[in-house]
Amino acid sequence: MTATTLPAPPRRVSPGATVSQTLTLAWRSLVQIKHNPWELLDLSIQPIMFLLLFTYVFGGAISGSTGDYLQFALPGLLVQNALFYTLSTAIGLNTDIAKGVFDRLRSLPIARSAPLAGRIIADTFKQVWAFALLIGFGMVLGFRVTTGVTGLLGALALLVVVALAMSWMSVLIGLTASNPEKVQMFSFSVMMPLTFTSSALVNPDTFPSWLAAWAGVNPVTHLSDAIRGLLIGGEVARPALISLLWAAGFMVVFAPLAIRVFRRRA
């Protein structure tokens, strides 16, 4: 038997097939929700817990009233949640590698980019869901969007764009971490201090001067300020621009690194 007797297999994947494979793999990440609708809530439990704790435990002390604090903190919690959420890409990717699913996909005649792109699309969808969940929950507690639908959509768009840029770092972590637990640890030990030392949850004016200086540089501060401006009014253009510059910087640094590691593995 020679290969010439067989119908010659195609040499590469067509663009149409690439799109369909990407969507199939995005479906794969999302169909889990059908079996376990609480999964998304699981992932949102931490922000909701923070929302409740911060509002009712610290709210009065920080802002004088829980209602005022909720209005201030919810945009920050949205940012914190979105940043944490970018790491779910890393966890999912890393789990696939550990379980051998990644190798199975790589042994199939599919576009090399499909597993990555499919996952990122699915994770973006989950970002939108988590955003809606937190806003909805916040509104039940008394949060009010004062800028209308445009502000709300603007905030969502900004968060998604920044999250997509951050997901390159997430991909790099997912491809290089030795196991999913390491990724979890990273998210706790880096993301947590990063979001706390910003304007996300408190006004940094009360920080000691060195910390306030750091908070002024911290990209989370700018992103929080922008989201706050978009949802409840205030300055938007400047913090949004700085956030986007940070996002671009992140992408310039991490996208090539992630792609290099991915190419080597794929």
Added chain:
Amino acid sequence: MTGNHYAIEAEGLVKRYGETRALDGVDLAVPPGRLLGVLGPNGAGKTTAVRVLATLLTPDAGRASVLGFDVTGQAHQVRSLIGLTGQYAAVDEMLTGVENLVMIGRLLGLSRREARGRATALLERFDLSDAGGRAAKTYSGGMRRRLDLAASLVGSPQVLFLDEPTTGLDPRSRTELWGVVRGLMADGVTVLLTTQYLEEADQLADDIVVFDHGKVIASGTSDELKATTGAQVLEVRPMAGHQVPVVSEVVEEIVGEVPEVSGGRLTVAVRDPAVVPAVVRRLDDLGIVASELTLRKSSLDEVFLALTGHRAEEPVKDDEEAYA
């Protein structure tokens, strides 16, 4: 693809990991429709070889082809012809059995209906129909392996790589999986199967290659391998257990090698069958009654021991994973 008569062919494959040579010049040739058993301990390079052949790893030197397509230069074509089942059951645990197979079918370009039909047929074939609607994380180890194997068959591959498909399975699941592999061979699929189990290679393989330290150290059919070491095996079991040391001395004196003792039975490789009557006479002189005294061909296990100096199933070092 001039002159290519092999479904799987490899020449001088080398793969280095730092100082370690996971593959150190491996040649393989599997004719279409045959099952090649790759036998070797952990860390011998079996998995690395499979990963190179399945386009997951690029070799540092050498070349390999599957059905005439080069695994590095024509990887996409190779991927559309092969199926791979790795050491770990690579199924998405969050998805149901059906969904796992439908996903692969859709990725391979089947329509939704075709993918569903293929999934149903495969689940039926692997006795998973009842579990098809359950998340794979609820499956037993044997069921996961079967689902994994089913997943590698969605594309009806002509060449199948099975990397230690039965490692960690209980004997019943193992026998079941052997039945499935035999069924595939009946369909004319070419199979490369790696295993640490000599019995498995003996049961399934048309041809066997023995790997050790990234090299092929022996190849042939099971019978050829058993013959190559030239040795037959003498087994003696004295009726009375306390006579084992005496019998051991007798055997050592006549055969010239210290026999291995386990469970009251002495085993020793012999090159000259004439030693058997000599052993019988000496035992008779000493008034020792043997409840068992046989001369047989060496088992694959003994062949492996003779070839490598260590046993096949002894966990030499657990670094195969590091290569993965």
